[in-house]
Amino acid sequence: MKKLWGGRFTKTAEEWVDEFGASIPFDQELVEEDIEGSLAHVTMLGECGILPAEDVEKIKDGLLRLLEKAKRGELEFSVAYEDIHLNIEKMLIDDIGSVGGKLHTGRSRNDQVATDMHLYLRKRVKEILSLIRGLQRALVSQAEKHVETIMPGYTHLQRAQPISFAHHLLAYVWMLERDYERFSESLKRINRSPLGAGALAGTTFPINRQRTAELLGFEGIYENSLDAVSDRDFIIEFLSNSSMLMMHLSRLAEELILWSSQEFQFVELDDAFATGSSIMPQKKNPDMAELIRGKTGRVYGHLMALLTVMKGLPLAYNKDMQEDKEGMFDTVKTVIGSLKIFTGMIKTMNVRVDAMEKATKQDFSNATELADYLAAKGMPFREAHEVVGKLVLHCIEQGVFLADLPLEVYKEASPLFEKDIYDALNPRTAVNRRNSAGGTGFAEVRATLAKVKERLGTL
Numbered sequence: 001m002k003k004l005w006g007g008r009f010t011k012t013a014e015e016w017v018d019e020f021g022a023s024i025p026f027d028q029e030l031v032e033e034d035i036e037g038s039l040a041h042v043t044m045l046g047e048c049g050i051l052p053a054e055d056v057e058k059i060k061d062g063l064l065r066l067l068e069k070a071k072r073g074e075l076e077f078s079v080a081y082e083d084i085h086l087n088i089e090k091m092l093i094d095d096i097g098s099v100g101g102k103l104h105t106g107r108s109r110n111d112q113v114a115t116d117m118h119l120y121l122r123k124r125v126k127e128i129l130s131l132i133r134g135l136q137r138a139l140v141s142q143a144e145k146h147v148e149t150i151m152p153g154y155t156h157l158q159r160a161q162p163i164s165f166a167h168h169l170l171a172y173v174w175m176l177e178r179d180y181e182r183f184s185e186s187l188k189r190i191n192r193s194p195l196g197a198g199a200l201a202g203t204t205f206p207i208n209r210q211r212t213a214e215l216l217g218f219e220g221i222y223e224n225s226l227d228a229v230s231d232r233d234f235i236i237e238f239l240s241n242s243s244m245l246m247m248h249l250s251r252l253a254e255e256l257i258l259w260s261s262q263e264f265q266f267v268e269l270d271d272a273f274a275t276g277s278s279i280m281p282q283k284k285n286p287d288m289a290e291l292i293r294g295k296t297g298r299v300y301g302h303l304m305a306l307l308t309v310m311k312g313l314p315l316a317y318n319k320d321m322q323e324d325k326e327g328m329f330d331t332v333k334t335v336i337g338s339l340k341i342f343t344g345m346i347k348t349m350n351v352r353v354d355a356m357e358k359a360t361k362q363d364f365s366n367a368t369e370l371a372d373y374l375a376a377k378g379m380p381f382r383e384a385h386e387v388v389g390k391l392v393l394h395c396i397e398q399g400v401f402l403a404d405l406p407l408e409v410y411k412e413a414s415p416l417f418e419k420d421i422y423d424a425l426n427p428r429t430a431v432n433r434r435n436s437a438g439g440t441g442f443a444e445v446r447a448t449l450a451k452v453k454e455r456l457g458t459l
């Protein structure tokens with residue numbers, strides 16, 4: 001089949017070679033953005049007097065017809081036309097005749113593809129931003145119900161000090177807040193127009209790059225044509241922000257997996273987000289959480305892949321850069337899917353308040369309370385730590401917990417102990433006394449919740 005760029009060629013490539021070079025199997029995802037970009041370009045060509053108004057009208061009509069068809073999924077793409085840009089141009093020419101060939105005046109596929117991807121990511125990043133907000137809201141509404149639900153807090157996955165479950169959930173809300181910030185800040189770099197940079201050097205036609213930027217809703221233009229066509233930083237940044245977000249989701253996924261195990265029994269995931277085993281009838285597996293944890297790996301992979309593709313590429317465009325797309329599309333799909341699933345999972349999970357509270361009473365996570373108690377009465381904290389350490393050892397030998405020891409034992413360990421230590425040992429008291437800024441005390445958690453809600457808007 002004759003190529004749109006076939007002028008200087010005497011032979012056509014074999015189909016399997018075409019197939020290897022083609023991006024149409026995946027870049028058809030850019031079809032709407034490609035047509036939108038062309039509409040802006042041809043409008044500007046008309047306004048600048050580069051194309052006569054009647055040609056512009058014909059081209060616009062043709063493009064709008066193609067856009068309608070694209071939205072209905074009626075376009076049939078062909079590998080023979082390599083990529084989305086040439087496929088659309090070919091369809092346009094087939095529809096309106098040779099005047100369609102004027103669309104590509106003062107433009108190259110190099111600035112065209114970059115424009116498409118800027119438009120594509122701008123739309124998807126906005127969607128991701130709103131999905132992050134949705135997940136934050138789901139976490140906040142669970143947190144509101146569980147300010148006074150206490151659970152063991154962990155370090156090294158060893159019970160450390162009891163905390164409010166809401167406090168734990170809010171930690172993720174803040175992580176997601178940073179993700180939100182990163183994605184929104186990236187928009188100012190995504191929202192910049194490469195269109196009009198031509199193949200690499202600009203064009204001889206009196207185009208108006210500001211005008212196409214304005215028509216496409218970009219905030220400004222790339223100031224250097226070489227940079228405009230060869231920059232993929234905005235995609236790498238997107239993959240990096242996505243990796244960070246997925247890392248956060250993966251950590252929470254891991255906690256949900258642990259918490260829904262027989263060993264913890266802190267939460268029960270809704271049946272809608274779990275699956276059974278084909279052999280073991282008793283099982284309910286947290287598949288969705290595991291999958292999100294697993295999919296984090298592929299997003300990291302896409303980030304590494306594109307960093308590696310770009311490394312060592314001379315200016316300006318190189319065909320290597322066609323490799324930027326599949327990872328980006330897959331990341332968009334993965335991130336959007338993971339956020340949606342996560343939101344549903346959090347909204348519907350059943351929190352086992354009693355099991356969490358029970359766990360706080362069957363360990364030594366109140367030992368710090370005793371050390372603080374002595375320190376508050378003037379004993380240097382280091383000595384208090386030693387005294388309490390011995391008491392813990394004594395308990396372990398006796399097979400009891402700190403709250404089980406009689407007052408005499410405490411008195412023997414230090415005369416500073418009075419009977420109010422039993423109150424201090426109560427995990428609920430322990431949680432509630434930590435009202436330092438950002439701490440887990442109920443009052444402090446309520447205050448943070450109010451702050452978060454204000455930031456997220458009405459919930």
Ligand code: ARG
Pocket residue numbers: 023027082083084109110113317319321322323
């Ligand atoms: N399909 C190409 C890509 O995705 C479009 C740009 C092609 N430009 C070129 N000079 N071959 O990168």
